[in-house]
Amino acid sequence: MSQIIRRYIPIGMMMILGLLLFAEFFIQFDDPWKSMVSNSSMEVQNYAIIIAGFAMGLGAINLLITHGSSIMKREKGQWPFSAWLLGVMIVFTVVGLWLGTSSNQYQFLFNNFYYPNDTTIYSLIGFMVVYAIYLTFRAKTYETTYMLVLAFLALLGNSPIGPALFPPLTDLQNWLSSVPNTAAVRGFYMAMSIGAIVVGLRTLMGRERAALGG
Amino acid sequence: MVEKTEKKTIWDRLANLPEQYVYVVLAVILIAPLLHPIGLPIPISDATRKFFVAIDELKPGDTVFYAFDAGSMTWMEQGLGATIVFKHLLMKPGIRIVGATIGAEGPMFWDNAIKSLGGLASYGKEYGKDVVWLGFFAGEETACAALAKDLKGTSGGVDAYGSKLDTMPLMTNVNKATDFNLLFVLSYGWTWRSWMNQWQMPYGIKEYAIPLAGVVAEMTPNIKAGQIQSIINGARGAAEYELLLGKPGRAASGMDAQSLGHIYVAILIVVGNIAYFASKGGKKK
Numbered sequence: 001m002s003q004i005i006r007r008y009i010p011i012g013m014m015m016i017l018g019l020l021l022f023a024e025f026f027i028q029f030d031d032p033w034k035s036m037v038s039n040s041s042m043e044v045q046n047y048a049i050i051i052a053g054f055a056m057g058l059g060a061i062n063l064l065i066t067h068g069s070s071i072m073k074r075e076k077g078q079w080p081f082s083a084w085l086l087g088v089m090i091v092f093t094v095v096g097l098w099l100g101t102s103s104n105q106y107q108f109l110f111n112n113f114y115y116p117n118d119t120t121i122y123s124l125i126g127f128m129v130v131y132a133i134y135l136t137f138r139a140k141t142y143e144t145t146y147m148l149v150l151a152f153l154a155l156l157g158n159s160p161i162g163p164a165l166f167p168p169l170t171d172l173q174n175w176l177s178s179v180p181n182t183a184a185v186r187g188f189y190m191a192m193s194i195g196a197i198v199v200g201l202r203t204l205m206g207r208e209r210a211a212l213g214g
Numbered sequence: 215m216v217e218k219t220e221k222k223t224i225w226d227r228l229a230n231l232p233e234q235y236v237y238v239v240l241a242v243i244l245i246a247p248l249l250h251p252i253g254l255p256i257p258i259s260d261a262t263r264k265f266f267v268a269i270d271e272l273k274p275g276d277t278v279f280y281a282f283d284a285g286s287m288t289w290m291e292q293g294l295g296a297t298i299v300f301k302h303l304l305m306k307p308g309i310r311i312v313g314a315t316i317g318a319e320g321p322m323f324w325d326n327a328i329k330s331l332g333g334l335a336s337y338g339k340e341y342g343k344d345v346v347w348l349g350f351f352a353g354e355e356t357a358c359a360a361l362a363k364d365l366k367g368t369s370g371g372v373d374a375y376g377s378k379l380d381t382m383p384l385m386t387n388v389n390k391a392t393d394f395n396l397l398f399v400l401s402y403g404w405t406w407r408s409w410m411n412q413w414q415m416p417y418g419i420k421e422y423a424i425p426l427a428g429v430v431a432e433m434t435p436n437i438k439a440g441q442i443q444s445i446i447n448g449a450r451g452a453a454e455y456e457l458l459l460g461k462p463g464r465a466a467s468g469m470d471a472q473s474l475g476h477i478y479v480a481i482l483i484v485v486g487n488i489a490y491f492a493s494k495g496g497k498k499k
Contacts, residue, residue: 025416038363045353045360046368052352056318101321102375110286110322118286130240130475131233134482138490148483155480158427160450161473164255182434189435 011206017044018204063089088113150176228489236482243478247470254473256466261437262454264444265422268396269299274308276395277388279419281358281409282315284323285402288426294452294465295424296400297327302459303398304337304345310384312365312394314348316357317402321350321374342382349374354405358412362391391417400424406433410441424451 024041067082139145156162157173202208351357360368379385406423427448452465
């Protein structure tokens with residue numbers, strides 16, 4: 001019985017809902033089928049949005065459990081950070097739910113605590129990338145030399161000063177972007193799409209069980 | 215036993231500069247031109263010009279959808295483009311804007327962007343009549359698909375602030391993707407692809423994107439295929455847009471720093487390679 005509930009019913013649901021969305025996207029129906037398929041897929045998508053919303057709540061609960069446990073156990077070097085994280089999370093949640101996310105209080109918290117922290121981290125990555133470029137972009141082999149030369153051209157081509165000082169750089173940059181880059185990205189997209197089609201077909205045939213825990 | 219240490223040459227030192235030196239010089243190079251702008255030239259790319267023309271050619275009564283997928287980490291870069299495009303849309307008389315986001319942080323930046331532009335009233339726009347904000351929708355691409363078919367149904371018939379959409383003049387004849395003339399997507403990562411898959415491909419809505427500069431290489435096949443009409447390429451694209459609009463702002467003033475930063479990295483690469491091959495490390499190879 002548990003096998004039916006835990007495995008076969010979810011697989012059946014995945015197949016039916018997957019086929020419904022597949023049909024709605026790819027097949028041109030006439031009425032009354034058109035409105036029936038369209039309305040049904042709309043309902044499914046709305047459920048997906050609601051479930052995704054709950055997933056965010058689940059993430060918050062998971063954070064509470066993980067970091068709550070760290071605080072309870074007084075894990076060395078960890079629990080003060082866990083306490084800080086949960087404290088900030090609680091403050092944001094209470095202010096957001098009580099006064100609304102458009103309130104001045106919530107905007108103040110967001111603009112003065114959350115946003116500057118996130119921006120700082122992103123900006124620091126830029127510094128580290130510069131140092132990493134300096135250390136690693138060395139013409140040690142043919143492959144690294146190609147990469148070095150292309151990166152050098154892309155670097156100058158993407159800055160305003162490069163094409164201003166040396167106008168042909170714009171054409172060269174456009175060619176690099178349009179031909180070798182596009183060829184490589186198309187290959188990547190095709191591989192990704194074939195993979196997605198295979199996973200989709202496996203799901204529709206009930207053979208993809210990773211979502212059910214393997 | 216005393217270990218014999220090899221004496222380091224100037225090339226050895228240049229090939230392995232301590233990171234703090236590299237960081238300090240970079241910080242000075244980035245900060246100095248912000249305090250004292252040099253006015254280095256900013257050539258305007260075809261992509262930015264095409265984006266600008268698309269908005270400039272909108273006529274009174276046209277309605278656009280602005281997918282405002284902003285992220286706090288990337289706002290410093292993408293916010294420049296997002297804000298100047300918003301300003302241009304607000305400056306155009308009679309243009310109506312409906313906004314929504316599939317990024318959880320989008321709502322905060324929508325409000326901030328309008329505040330930084332001086333509010334809707336300063337452009338003669340009115341909320342509900344010219345601009346409507348639907349807010350955040352979870353579910354990423356699924357949300358895009360649902361919004362394309364039924365905006366009111368997906369949002370529960372209310373905007374982000376809880377007001378009923380049916381009472382808003384703008385929403386009287388607007389409920390699905392095909393009701394919009396253009397789609398603008400501010401994308402903190404790869405959300406431009408979700409909107410493209412669910413709005414451009416099934417319904418043929420022309421999509422204009424404001425991605426991070428680091429993502430542009432991945433978008434090139436889609437731009438060449440016409441799935442994305444044009445883009446604003448990071449902070450540089452925003453600076454070009456500000457110049458086209460005749461309103462040089464934060465992006466244009468930051469371009470000196472970006473240009474000098476890029477030159478600095480180019481010099482580091484050259485110096486690093488010369489030093490590497492002149493040093494013992496390079497000679498051993």
